[in-house]
Amino acid sequence: MPARKVSVSKSTAVAKSGEAASLGDRTPAGTGDQSEGRDRFRVIERAIELLKCMSYHPNGQSLTELSVEADLHKATTLRFLKAFERGGVATKGRNGKSWLLGPAFHEMAARVGGRNDIRDISRPIMERLSQEINETVQLAVLSDSDIVYIEKVEPADMPLKINTQIGARRPVHCTALGKVLAAYLDWDDVVDILDKRGMRKFTEQTITTAPAFRDELEKIRGDGHAVDDREYNELVVCTAAPVRDASGRVVAGVSVSTFGIAVETSRFKELIGTARTAAAELSRGLGFEAGDGH
Numbered sequence: 001m002p003a004r005k006v007s008v009s010k011s012t013a014v015a016k017s018g019e020a021a022s023l024g025d026r027t028p029a030g031t032g033d034q035s036e037g038r039d040r041f042r043v044i045e046r047a048i049e050l051l052k053c054m055s056y057h058p059n060g061q062s063l064t065e066l067s068v069e070a071d072l073h074k075a076t077t078l079r080f081l082k083a084f085e086r087g088g089v090a091t092k093g094r095n096g097k098s099w100l101l102g103p104a105f106h107e108m109a110a111r112v113g114g115r116n117d118i119r120d121i122s123r124p125i126m127e128r129l130s131q132e133i134n135e136t137v138q139l140a141v142l143s144d145s146d147i148v149y150i151e152k153v154e155p156a157d158m159p160l161k162i163n164t165q166i167g168a169r170r171p172v173h174c175t176a177l178g179k180v181l182a183a184y185l186d187w188d189d190v191v192d193i194l195d196k197r198g199m200r201k202f203t204e205q206t207i208t209t210a211p212a213f214r215d216e217l218e219k220i221r222g223d224g225h226a227v228d229d230r231e232y233n234e235l236v237v238c239t240a241a242p243v244r245d246a247s248g249r250v251v252a253g254v255s256v257s258t259f260g261i262a263v264e265t266s267r268f269k270e271l272i273g274t275a276r277t278a279a280a281e282l283s284r285g286l287g288f289e290a291g292d293g294h
Helices: 033-053 063-070 074-087 104-109 118-133 176-182 187-197 209-222 266-285
Strands: 090-092 099-101 136-143 146-153 225-230 238-243 249-261
Touching: 033 074, 033 099, 033 266, 063 074, 074 090, 090 104, 104 187, 118 136, 118 209, 118 249, 118 266, 136 176, 136 266, 146 176, 176 225, 176 238, 176 249, 187 209, 238 266, 249 266
Parallel strands: none
Antiparallel strands: 090 099, 136 146, 136 249, 225 238, 238 249
C-alpha cells in the first residue's frame, strides 16, 4: 500500500528542534493551568496522528518512517510506540525493526459498531452456518499472547455447551483458533508467545515442544486450516480457518467445535469445510480479495 501523508494541523505541529523528549513534558513554568491543559491536549493529538499513520501501513513501518510521516521527533515517536505497545495497541513486527497496530486494536474494533466491524459482519454468517450444521461457531483474535473470543453462536437446543464466553482467553498452543492465528506470525513472534505463556499440557494430545509446534504451524499454512484434536479439552474437537482483512493480513480466526467425534470422520471433514467457508465469507466482508500468495 503506498505511503500516505497524514497532515498535522498547525496546532499540533511542533518544531523538531524544540520538541520535548518526554510525553509528559509541559510548557515553561508560569504559563498557568490553561497552557498546561493545551500542552496535554497536543500530546493526545500527536498520539492520534501517529496511530492514523500506522493504520495506513498494516504491514508495518520503521521508527524513522513513522517519525517522518507523523512529523514527530524520533525520540518522541519511540516513546509513543512504547506506550502503545504496553497497552497492546502497537506491536513490533519482523526482527523488531517495524511497528504496526497491535491486537488490542482488533479487540476494540470488535466492541464498537461500524460498517466494517468484524462482529457485525461475522454474526449473520456464523448464525447461518451454526444453524446449518447444528454446532458451535466462534470468532477470536490474538491479544497479548492469548486468543480472545469476540463472538460466539451456538444452537439454542444444544444439550452440552462448549465452555467458552465472549471475552474469555485461551492459550495459543493447544486450540485450533490459537494455532491458526499463530501460523501466520513470524516464528520469532511465536517463540515470544511460547516463552511468555509456556506450553502447559492440558491433555495427552497437547503439543508441548516448540519444534513440534513449528511443524504443526507449517502444516496449517499448507492446509489452510487448523485442528484441535482434544488438545485443550479431551472431550472437544475443533477446526479453525484464518480471517484476512483488505490487506491480506490475518486478523482473526473462525472455528467450529463439537463433541464426541474423531477428526478422521467425514463429519469432521464437513466441519472443516464449514469453518473455511465462514472464514472466506468474513474475509470478503472485510474487503479481502483472494490472490497471489493467499
